[in-house]
Amino acid sequence: MVNLSVDLNGLQLKNPVMTASGTYGYGEEYNDFYDINQLGGIIVKGTTLNHREGNAYPRMAETPMGMLNAVGLQNKGVEYFATTINPRISHFTTNVLVNVSGSTIEEYVATAERIASLPNIPGIELNISCPNVKEGGMAFGTSCPSAVAVVEAVRQVFPRHLMVKLSPNVTNIVEIAKGVEGAGADSVSLINTLLGMAIDAEKQRPMLSTITGGLSGPAVKPVALRMVWQVAREVKIPVVGLGGISNATDAIEFILAGASAIQVGTANFVDPMVCVKIIDGIRDYMIRHQVNDIKELVGALRC
Amino acid sequence: MVNLSVDLNGLQLKNPVMTASGTYGYGEEYNDFYDINQLGGIIVKGTTLNHREGNAYPRMAETPMGMLNAVGLQNKGVEYFATTINPRISHFTTNVLVNVSGSTIEEYVATAERIASLPNIPGIELNISCPNVKEGGMAFGTSCPSAVAVVEAVRQVFPRHLMVKLSPNVTNIVEIAKGVEGAGADSVSLINTLLGMAIDAEKQRPMLSTITGGLSGPAVKPVALRMVWQVAREVKIPVVGLGGISNATDAIEFILAGASAIQVGTANFVDPMVCVKIIDGIRDYMIRHQVNDIKELVGALRC
Amino acid sequence: MCQKKYIDDFTVLQTRRVTHDYVIIDLQHPSQLPDIRPGQFVQVKVEDRPNVFLRRPISVHDADKNQGILRLLVQEVGEGTRWMGQLEPGQKLNLVYPLGNSFPMPKTDRVLLVGGGCGIAPLLFLGKELRKHGIKPRFLMGARSAAHLIDMSEYRELGDVYVTTEDGSEGTKGFVIHHPVMKTDKPDFDVIYTCGPEPMMKVLAKYAANHHLDCHVSLENSMACGIGACLCCVTATQQGNKCTCIDGPVFDSKDLKW
Amino acid sequence: MCQKKYIDDFTVLQTRRVTHDYVIIDLQHPSQLPDIRPGQFVQVKVEDRPNVFLRRPISVHDADKNQGILRLLVQEVGEGTRWMGQLEPGQKLNLVYPLGNSFPMPKTDRVLLVGGGCGIAPLLFLGKELRKHGIKPRFLMGARSAAHLIDMSEYRELGDVYVTTEDGSEGTKGFVIHHPVMKTDKPDFDVIYTCGPEPMMKVLAKYAANHHLDCHVSLENSMACGIGACLCCVTATQQGNKCTCIDGPVFDSKDLKW
Ligand SMILES: Cc1cc2nc3c(=O)[nH]c(=O)nc-3n(C[C@H](O)[C@H](O)[C@H](O)COP(=O)(O)OP(=O)(O)OC[C@H]3O[C@@H](n4cnc5c(N)ncnc54)[C@H](O)[C@@H]3O)c2cc1C
Ligand SMILES: Cc1cc2nc3c(=O)[nH]c(=O)nc-3n(C[C@H](O)[C@H](O)[C@H](O)COP(=O)(O)OP(=O)(O)OC[C@H]3O[C@@H](n4cnc5c(N)ncnc54)[C@H](O)[C@@H]3O)c2cc1C
Numbered sequence A, B: 001m002v003n004l005s006v007d008l009n010g011l012q013l014k015n016p017v018m019t020a021s022g023t024y025g026y027g028e029e030y031n032d033f034y035d036i037n038q039l040g041g042i043i044v045k046g047t048t049l050n051h052r053e054g055n056a057y058p059r060m061a062e063t064p065m066g067m068l069n070a071v072g073l074q075n076k077g078v079e080y081f082a083t084t085i086n087p088r089i090s091h092f093t094t095n096v097l098v099n100v101s102g103s104t105i106e107e108y109v110a111t112a113e114r115i116a117s118l119p120n121i122p123g124i125e126l127n128i129s130c131p132n133v134k135e136g137g138m139a140f141g142t143s144c145p146s147a148v149a150v151v152e153a154v155r156q157v158f159p160r161h162l163m164v165k166l167s168p169n170v171t172n173i174v175e176i177a178k179g180v181e182g183a184g185a186d187s188v189s190l191i192n193t194l195l196g197m198a199i200d201a202e203k204q205r206p207m208l209s210t211i212t213g214g215l216s217g218p219a220v221k222p223v224a225l226r227m228v229w230q231v232a233r234e235v236k237i238p239v240v241g242l243g244g245i246s247n248a249t250d251a252i253e254f255i256l257a258g259a260s261a262i263q264v265g266t267a268n269f270v271d272p273m274v275c276v277k278i279i280d281g282i283r284d285y286m287i288r289h290q291v292n293d294i295k296e297l298v299g300a301l302r303c
Numbered sequence C, D: 001m002c003q004k005k006y007i008d009d010f011t012v013l014q015t016r017r018v019t020h021d022y023v024i025i026d027l028q029h030p031s032q033l034p035d036i037r038p039g040q041f042v043q044v045k046v047e048d049r050p051n052v053f054l055r056r057p058i059s060v061h062d063a064d065k066n067q068g069i070l071r072l073l074v075q076e077v078g079e080g081t082r083w084m085g086q087l088e089p090g091q092k093l094n095l096v097y098p099l100g101n102s103f104p105m106p107k108t109d110r111v112l113l114v115g116g117g118c119g120i121a122p123l124l125f126l127g128k129e130l131r132k133h134g135i136k137p138r139f140l141m142g143a144r145s146a147a148h149l150i151d152m153s154e155y156r157e158l159g160d161v162y163v164t165t166e167d168g169s170e171g172t173k174g175f176v177i178h179h180p181v182m183k184t185d186k187p188d189f190d191v192i193y194t195c196g197p198e199p200m201m202k203v204l205a206k207y208a209a210n211h212h213l214d215c216h217v218s219l220e221n222s223m224a225c226g227i228g229a230c231l232c233c234v235t236a237t238q239q240g241n242k243c244t245c246i247d248g249p250v251f252d253s254k255d256l257k258w
């Protein structure tokens, strides 16, 4: 029996496959297709202190092997999550992490604090990289001092696993990863979406109401893989890799590049069963390559 | 008759379609397929002061709707270009621009100076954004002060059209575009390749000898389009758009986003006839949309 | 979220071209279908088209639960739908289904079903369901020209069919709103069910509001997941943004911010 | 760059499966082929495979200039070649051709053609050309097992065929280098032409160097453009990096930095 379990700096995952925030609802949406407790973990929708309506329709555009989205963190606020949604999903035995966003440090802190009061939530993923909101969001993640400031502040109030999600829309992602590591992050996840744009040439209009949006899917995989590789060599905390992962081979590539765990986002839309297939495929790969423990593969790329 | 001609800040193009450096050799490679003088212009291979062997094989990896390359500016040096290649291609009546690269400001300057002595070359494209060389190259293009410094220095010695090619691997491309505009660039072209990586999961090795390389092709189009749109709104000099353009619709999208001209790179590998098809397709689009002059489309996106 | 969703490979029984750009695709489930209601849709996986990355939402045109047969009516508008139009008997088609809410059954038997373009797709299934409830539906179908109109005999079996074409090549000339049935002070129907181009549905919603009728519109917002997970498909309602894929596609026109 | 290149749609005449993973594809040009020489290759456009973005280089297995027929021998190793294996008569295949240099004709008539895997593809065409020059080639073919070996009768018509298989299921057991013809102190051939896996060719290059023979190797470096425009396909030579697609695919083994 191969060992797929991962110790993510204290957070125990039964396997390295998690689902990416904003692409997997609250898990319930996929539970019809398979028992989602098979997953290493799920990261629920971006959650903010207050209710947010998000951006206007249209919020989505298909691109070559990818998609743009401009959801803009639509959610009912952390209080609603805590009182209405969380009781509904607290029976999940897999790790449920909450993706936390905000426009100010105070908002991030207040949201994280409220989540800290929910014992079934073993960690948060701090989203300092959302390209789809006017204020805050990505801005925090594209400058090192502000990234450090928000992580330090949240660290004060959140005692459990603090994963920080990095933006790829930067000149030097390593610098920011090191900054948030120093500020107390337990792990980093990358990448969030690349800022992109799509145009309807016939209508001569942008495809998204917000003009620009976040690019995800297989198209971004080479960029994500590069950033995971760059960051994993420079930080000591575990790296969670994502961006375009659509099958077990993609997942293995991220792990070889240095990711201790991975997330699957957009691929869930194309094939709702994809996460189960990835777990099975990783296991097959390990058997074929005579790898007993997934840890042996982390960063095992031979350069 | 629709008017496809473009005045690129003094550089006259018979149509907005140029070919991207490093993907079109010296033009001769494609002249078998069609008369390349039909093009608005061609931008020849990255040229440096001295001969460069480039990187080791393998230099290429296919990715979802794109490719990575790590050619690393293999070329025989500007003197060889001036004395051996240029005479061979000086009969082309289309605009032949030379893509100039270097590791130091002195190298850029010396190379540009040598090109300035070739009367048939109406301009250079200053490549401050090549991700495939260890020193210089992209480093110049990822920091505003160094980008400004190299453009100012080259401006001193190069009196004809000075196009500056920007790197997408930055937090704020608008800042750098404005910087090089202030430093005397006649136009900016964007984007160069996105830094990416590919891994052979079975062999557990990077696909490129250099581990990371430059991503191009349709996959990068949304990012390129976004950057062209951002930059075109903020600079007064013309913008030349590229990144994933594979057909006339793509080209129109870049023009609507604010590009006065476009370049076609990787798509030439898939279909050597693609540039001719794009020129024809732009003409068809203009007729269908009753646009008499291509200028009317530049930045005509209705937001 | 109350109804269980499935993901299955269906087998194509046949693909019939019914106009130059409409096809009807009959699909066989490996065993028996779950309950499917009129207005619901499926998410179709398009294979091997480099430019089609996401699934494509298509309404259920008809369904035979016991025989395990599902029927789609597809208008070829782009690469994905054109691929569907070329499916051959025996080919597999992967569907996520059944998705979305459905048309509510009326409290009256005076109903008008108005379709435009591929929006006529869900109305056949709805018409059959209405008949099961003892209601004889009437159909008002709008098309560009006679050539864009599919054969109406199946609809005619269920109730009267009125037609408008923009060029007058069949039925009344003009848009659906120009048909005599709409042009009375006191309409002889109490509920409108409609699916089609948004401008058409907006006109009908306004008409319904003016005449104090109920109007159920089925939206065709672009979708990524189709199951409520991504929030890409929202429409603005009086209660805030709602997902077309799970809170819709059918909405009471009064709820929409139109 | 001396020879004009073309881009054309060919029509598939037939696709014959010759082993479980090898197919031979016969292609018909719309009119007449230009001159094509043994060792040259074509760049095949693979359609509708989302994961195949670039063209695929495939050697000319045989060509009939006047009849306008081109033959490819393809080993199915991935998505692109598997797609080629499923081509049906009448389908179009877009090729850029003819590309690359070619095997130089020898100054001796004592030649050995050594193929491994799909590297045997260009050797048939080369064998025919040698025969035209009055030279009777001999072939040494290496394969994993008898099942991986295609029918050799066409080669046998041209000259002797020796076979090695790794499992000994046909011919000599072992690699090509283990065949008796190679195991003499004084080889009875002066020139080796080889195409196949790089390890095999490296062994042959060394053998040739030891025995002071000429050795022409055909490389299968991965390619983007295939026409000398991108510099992705280089191999390190004594004269610096050279493009496999225009300076090759055939190189004198002495020139390579092996
Ligand atoms: C709930 C629902 C049910 C549907 N039912 C049916 C049905 O029964 N039969 C049917 O033929 N179609 C139906 N559609 C529409 C169908 O999903 C689209 O036509 C299809 O996705 C287009 O895919 P494509 O790849 O062919 O075209 P694309 O290449 O994606 O697009 C081609 C053109 O169509 C436009 N387009 C694509 N999708 C939409 C959209 N959703 N709204 C407006 N414009 C669009 C694009 O902008 C583009 O101009 C339904 C849509 C929804 C949301
Ligand atoms: C000049 C030249 C002539 C060739 N002639 C023939 C021929 O006549 N018949 C034939 O069957 N093949 C030939 N090849 C090889 C052929 O091009 C590849 O097998 C093909 O590109 C693989 O495409 P794919 O999409 O099927 O596989 P992919 O999915 O691209 O790759 C499948 C596997 O094959 C490996 N692979 C792919 N291409 C190469 C390569 N060039 N070198 C080493 N490993 C590779 C990949 O790493 C991967 O593991 C030739 C190659 C060159 C450069």
Ligand SMILES: Cc1cc2nc3c(=O)[nH]c(=O)nc-3n(C[C@H](O)[C@H](O)[C@H](O)COP(=O)(O)O)c2cc1C
Binding pocket: A020, A021, A022, A023, A045, A046, A047, A069, A071, A073, A099, A127, A130, A165, A191, A192, A193, A215, A216, A217, A218, A220, A242, A243, A244, A245, A263, A264, A265, A266, A267, C230, C231, C232
């Ligand atoms: C529709 C959509 C909504 C998203 N919402 C969020 C979000 O709320 N918070 C967040 O951190 N990332 C969000 N993301 C980004 C994803 O979590 C992920 O970082 C990105 O999509 C790249 O991974 P992928 O290519 O596997 O999708 C969203 C992505 C998509 C496509």
Ligand SMILES: Cc1cc2nc3c(=O)[nH]c(=O)nc-3n(C[C@H](O)[C@H](O)[C@H](O)COP(=O)(O)O)c2cc1C
Binding pocket: B020, B021, B022, B023, B045, B046, B047, B069, B071, B073, B099, B127, B130, B165, B191, B192, B193, B215, B216, B217, B218, B220, B242, B243, B244, B245, B263, B264, B265, B266, B267, D230, D231, D232
């Ligand atoms: C093989 C290859 C070589 C390239 N060499 C250069 C170069 O020498 N100088 C340069 O400025 N850009 C170079 N580029 C970048 C292209 O000019 C272009 O900016 C990039 O590929 C994006 O455009 P595309 O998606 O249309 O290819 C190269 C790209 C490729 C694929």
Ligand code: FES
Binding pocket: C222, C223, C224, C225, C226, C227, C228, C229, C230, C231, C232, C233, C234, C243, C244, C245, C246
């Ligand atoms: S399409 Fe994803 S929520 Fe509706």
Ligand code: FES
Binding pocket: D222, D223, D224, D225, D226, D227, D228, D229, D230, D231, D232, D233, D234, D243, D244, D245, D246
């Ligand atoms: S493949 Fe482009 S130069 Fe050889």
